[in-house]
Amino acid sequence: MPPGLDRLDHETIVGWLREADPAVLERLWARADAVRAAHVGDAVHLRGLIEISNHCIRHCLYCGIRACSDGVTRYRMTAAEILECAREAKRLGYGTVVMQSGEDPGLTREFIADRVRAIKAETGLAITLSLGERSDEDLKAWKGAGADRFLLRFETSDPGLYHRIHPSLPGTLSDRVAQLQRMRAMGYEIGSGVMVGIPGQTWEILARDIELFRDLDIDMIGIGPFLPSPRTPLGGEAAERLRASADEQVPNNEEATLKVVALTRLVCPEANLPSTTALATIDPATGRELGLVRGANIVMPNVTPPAYRVLYEIYPGKACIHETAEACQGCLERRIRSIGRTVGSGPGGRRRSGPAAVTSSLLPTSARGRGDPRPGRH
Numbered sequence: 001m002p003p004g005l006d007r008l009d010h011e012t013i014v015g016w017l018r019e020a021d022p023a024v025l026e027r028l029w030a031r032a033d034a035v036r037a038a039h040v041g042d043a044v045h046l047r048g049l050i051e052i053s054n055h056c057i058r059h060c061l062y063c064g065i066r067a068c069s070d071g072v073t074r075y076r077m078t079a080a081e082i083l084e085c086a087r088e089a090k091r092l093g094y095g096t097v098v099m100q101s102g103e104d105p106g107l108t109r110e111f112i113a114d115r116v117r118a119i120k121a122e123t124g125l126a127i128t129l130s131l132g133e134r135s136d137e138d139l140k141a142w143k144g145a146g147a148d149r150f151l152l153r154f155e156t157s158d159p160g161l162y163h164r165i166h167p168s169l170p171g172t173l174s175d176r177v178a179q180l181q182r183m184r185a186m187g188y189e190i191g192s193g194v195m196v197g198i199p200g201q202t203w204e205i206l207a208r209d210i211e212l213f214r215d216l217d218i219d220m221i222g223i224g225p226f227l228p229s230p231r232t233p234l235g236g237e238a239a240e241r242l243r244a245s246a247d248e249q250v251p252n253n254e255e256a257t258l259k260v261v262a263l264t265r266l267v268c269p270e271a272n273l274p275s276t277t278a279l280a281t282i283d284p285a286t287g288r289e290l291g292l293v294r295g296a297n298i299v300m301p302n303v304t305p306p307a308y309r310v311l312y313e314i315y316p317g318k319a320c321i322h323e324t325a326e327a328c329q330g331c332l333e334r335r336i337r338s339i340g341r342t343v344g345s346g347p348g349g350r351r352r353s354g355p356a357a358v359t360s361s362l363l364p365t366s367a368r369g370r371g372d373p374r375p376g377r378h
């Protein structure tokens with residue numbers, strides 16, 4: 001019997017993730033699009049992405065800019081370059097800038113706080129940070145300087161898989177869920193997300209990822225396919241060793257990614273969901289549009305100068321890598337209009353019609369406490 005849509009419990013989510021019949025999947029696509037229209041509307045909000053540094057101290061097995069990647073030319077943008085990108089985002093009519101980087105201690109607390117203050121003072125744009133795992137002192141200083149949101153994907157809710165692909169730094173235990181909860185308490189809008197098709201990721205794990213988005217009441221949820229980089233262990237033999245059995249391993253393809261986008265829209269109806277660059281990379285012709293008609297409502301055009309953009313190579317063949325910011329804007333706006341949607345204006349923050357955020361004490365035990373080895377914990 002095909003899975004239902006009215007009660008999305010764990011078994012039903014797994015059923016949908018495993019569903020392969022295109023006619024049955026049409027029901028999922030249609031419901032996700034209707035829920036998107038009802039809860040976040042037809043406007044697609046554009047966030048200007050600035051990739052401010054590709055330095056990184058971590059050794060994530062999936063990421064092309066990991067600390068020990070050979071052949072990466074490292075860069076860190078100057079204060080003036082970052083401000084110029086924010087001005088460009090403002091000129092192009094975007095309501096938000098996202099400053100993203102590898103995990104780079106060279107981006108000091110003061111440097112980022114000063115950039116946030118300068119961008120706010122001159123442009124008034126909403127500011128999202130995506131700078132990896134940072135201390136509470138850093139996070140509070142940036143919030144105090146005017147940062148609005150922070151993106152930190154938990155990558156997978158499965159603690160075993162997480163620690164295999166995302167090794168902790170010596171003497172620490174990486175716990176992204178705990179950082180998300182602390183950032184929420186500091187007043188940030190919190191963003192998270194996962195890669196679809198990581199070697200070792202099963203349908204059961206992926207269903208729990210979607211449930212964790214709901215339990216944490218995540219405001220922004222980025223979902224993209226895992227794209228192997230030949231510079232990384234997961235672009236080579238380690239991937240084979242980690243893979244689950246053929247029936248259980250999630251493929252890193254477009255359909256699996258779109259199922260996760262659609263199901264996430266159903267369980268988190270008011271969240272902001274980007275149609276990701278990774279999705280556009282595996283399907284340059286229609287990936288962006290398919291994401292937008294199957295639950296997504298955000299796009300993040302790149303405003304990084306092209307000379308740096310090519311060096312921020314987390315996976316090969318990244319979409320839109322050579323275009324100027326204006327060309328990206330024109331192309332994305334055409335794509336948005338081609339599916340009958342409009343380009344949003346203003347900051348496009350999280351909408352809330354229901355009660356305020358779930359607090360940590362209301363979360364299931366699987367999503368509480370530091371370093372807890374149970375599912376949902378890192």
Ligand code: SAM
Pocket residue numbers: 062063064100101102103130131132133151152153155194195224225226227228229278314315
């Ligand atoms: N350093 C910050 C962090 O870790 O949150 C932000 C930058 S990190 C490169 C941004 C995201 O890129 C990661 O959260 C991960 O999901 C995604 N990513 C990295 N390598 C990838 C790959 N090979 N395929 C798809 N997505 C990838």
